[in-house]
Amino acid sequence: MSGTIGAEQASAGADATQREIWQQPRLWREVETSSADAFLAPLLARPDLRIVLTGAGTSAFAGGLLAPELARHLHRRVDAIATTDLVSNPAGYLAEDVPTLLVSFARSGDSPESAAATELADQYLTDVHHLVVTCNADGLLAREHGPRASSHVLLMPAGSNDRSFAMTSSYTCMVLAAWSALVGGAPMETLALAGEGVLEARDADTRELATRGYQRIVYLGSGALQSLAKEGALKVLELTAGDIVAYADSALGFRHGPKAVLDSKTLAVVFVSDDPYTRRYDEDIALELRASLGVDHVRVVAGRRSERLGDEGVWYVDGLDGVPDAVLSLPFVLAAQMLALRFSLALGHTPDNPFPSGEVNRVVRGVTIYPVSV
Structure with missing residues (x-):
């Protein structure tokens, strides 16, 4: 069958990456967002609500992809701001103290900027709610926001938390889930x-x-x-x-x-x-x-x-x-x-771990989060 994983690819370190690419249509069928309906309905009914989509790397591109399409369909302001930008310059990106829904995309939820971005939003904004779209129920972001009344954690299907280096299943499932939760109607x-x-x-x-x-x-x-x-x-x-x-x-x-x-x-x-x-x-x-x-x-x-x-x-x-x-x-x-x-x-690389000596990591390391006074 085309696309199956052969012994050559498994030995080359491509087993997980290829499996996670090929499993995506099956996982799309499993995306379920109804748990967020009651949380989102009163927020989306507010005409003054600003929606901010945030994440780092591939998760930031999920926000960038969705922002113009959500703005068109929801007829409201939707901004895509990478956590890497928001954390380093919160006063610039959170200057307007308006009712805000911060949508955080995070495969693991353990990247240093992920939790910091939500904390900064809480510091700078008087009326902010959080929709955490993540593939990891045990991640820091899910653990911190799960118990909060002003937050909702939207979990992706089992298997979407990619084991390989690159985000594949996690990216597409989070995009589909956010679209379905905020707009609905995805075929x-x-x-x-x-x-x-x-x-x-x-x-x-x-x-x-x-x-x-x-x-x-x-x-x-x-x-x-x-x-x-x-x-x-x-x-x-x-x-x-x-x-x-x-x-x-x-x-x-x-x-x-x-x-x-x-x-x-x-x-x-x-x-x-x-x-x-x-x-x-x-x-x-x-x-x-x-x-x-x-x-x-x-x-x-x-x-x-x-x-x-x-x-x-x-x-x-x-x-x-x-x-x-x-x-x-x-x-x-x-x-x-x-x-x-x-x-x-x-090129002879191992896609599951293209940086075996650790120059680049699956979950970013080495980031210092500095305190800020508001």
Whole structure:
């Protein structure tokens, strides 16, 4: 069966990473958010509520992905602020003392900035509630906020707390859970089927691309999908231990200088929005990249068939026409995760632990949290 874990990959230290990538459609079917309904309903009824989405690394990209889509659907202010920014500059990001729902994304909940961000929000804001979206019931964040009336801990399905180095299952489950809890209406079964289709259809493609000797990968996306591009780039950097230079930008922003990163050893990946207006910009940059790099060195990931793009080099995700980009991003990111895994293996790394000497850790260490006076 395509995508199964062979002895070669297990011995190469890819067992957990590959399993956690391939299990995601099954876990999406298990995401359950009804426990948060009673907590969120009175908060979302308040027209003056500010929603802040926070997390570090991949968890920050979950917030960046969701913020513009939630703002569009909830018709309110939604800000994505990484915990790494909020903790180092709380006076700047929490300057407005307005009713706030702080949504914390955390795989383990044990990163130093995770708890510090919620504590700072409590110090700076007089009316703040916390929605903790986490994969670890035993983590510091879940333990601290579980008993509090002003908080709700939303736990992800068992198995989503990735054992491998990189966040894969944890990321997609937390994105789906937050969307379902705050907006609702995610087509779980259709989404899972689409994800299974990506894993099956792109297995051979990602393997072949990893053998070509690319030294750089550029990910591009617009609106919410710009954060997805950042996540795709981070996965490559993490799993190849920095051997592949990865860059992310928006479709329009890329032309303003960053396009200089392109060379003959570059693979470009463009995520195409389903929004009819935004999609035009994504298609434009994809066509421009094809002209400069060659069609065979550009991959486009899209949920809707396009006459402009045709079929060559386009990875279509069927069955999700018209869904919000935040939901569409979930099968999209599977392709990026697969690419990172394949490149890591092709370069001789161990994806489950690409930094065996400990230069980078699964849960961040060495951060000093300083007290602040408000």
